[in-house]
Amino acid sequence: AQSVTQPDARVTVSEGASLQLRCKYSYSATPYLFWYVQYPRQGLQLLLKYYSGDPVVQGVNSFEAEFSKSNSSFHLQKASVHWSDSAVYFCALSPNMGYKLTFGTGTSLLVDP
Amino acid sequence: DAGVTQTPRHEVAEKGQTIILKCEPVSGHNDLFWYRQTKIQGLELLSYFRSKSLMEDGGAFKDRFKAEMLNSSFSTLKIQPTEPKDSAVYLCASSFAGSYEQYFGPGTRLTVL
Numbered sequence: 001a002q003s004v005t006q007p008d009a010r011v012t013v014s015e016g017a018s019l020q021l022r023c024k025y026s027y028s029a030t031p032y033l034f035w036y037v038q039y040p041r042q043g044l045q046l047l048l049k050y051y052s053g054d055p056v057v058q059g060v061n062s063f064e065a066e067f068s069k070s071n072s073s074f075h076l077q078k079a080s081v082h083w084s085d086s087a088v089y090f091c092a093l094s095p096n097m098g099y100k101l102t103f104g105t106g107t108s109l110l111v112d113p
Numbered sequence: 114d115a116g117v118t119q120t121p122r123h124e125v126a127e128k129g130q131t132i133i134l135k136c137e138p139v140s141g142h143n144d145l146f147w148y149r150q151t152k153i154q155g156l157e158l159l160s161y162f163r164s165k166s167l168m169e170d171g172g173a174f175k176d177r178f179k180a181e182m183l184n185s186s187f188s189t190l191k192i193q194p195t196e197p198k199d200s201a202v203y204l205c206a207s208s209f210a211g212s213y214e215q216y217f218g219p220g221t222r223l224t225v226l
Contacts, residue, residue, distance in 0.1 A: 045217070
């Protein structure tokens with residue numbers, strides 16, 4: 001069985017500051033990993049994905065994530081956040097492409113303007 | 114292209130009622146997913162269809178939850194009878210078969226009194 005842990009339920013940062021949202025996964029092999037974002041009253045949108053190759057992947061809106069096999073982690077980062085980045089961020093994994101996703105519980109990000 | 118459409122956006126039901134939630138996937142997508150989202154449990158998969166065939170039926174949700182795909186462009190989720198613990202946001206998502214990217218609808222917020 002697989003699982004995803006996002007240890008921080010809420011994160012608050014000031015506009016312009018750097019950001020790291022943490023994600024740890026549990027799976028017997030290297031899974032496909034994703035970060036989704038959910039803005040208020042909207043569905044989830046894909047930010048970025050990883051399934052092989054360069055462990056640092058780039059996504060939309062200057063987000064990037066770094067995969068670490070040794071740490072079983074896939075942390076999301078951004079160099080300088082904007083107030084519009086305030087949203088809930090979900091880390092997810094899939095053992096195969098095109099099948100169901102296992103989501104973490106999400107991290108609610110508040111950016112102080 | 115239209116995204117995933119869900120109706121209604123909000124539903125209020127009395128305990129014991131039957132409710133039907135509707136979803137129209139992105140045109141051409143083969144896979145359709147129903148999720149339940151709560152603050153405590155996060156996102157839980159209810160049902161998964163591929164090309165209108167039910168592939169997974171969400172284990173613990175079988176008793177009172179029934180998802181159907183009447184055709185490739187329309188799906189319903191019936192909850193019968195509703196209980197207060199069913200209060201949640203119900204999300205529908207679709208994707209091309211074999212694709213990692215699921216497109217989510219805005220969700221239906223269900224409140225059961």
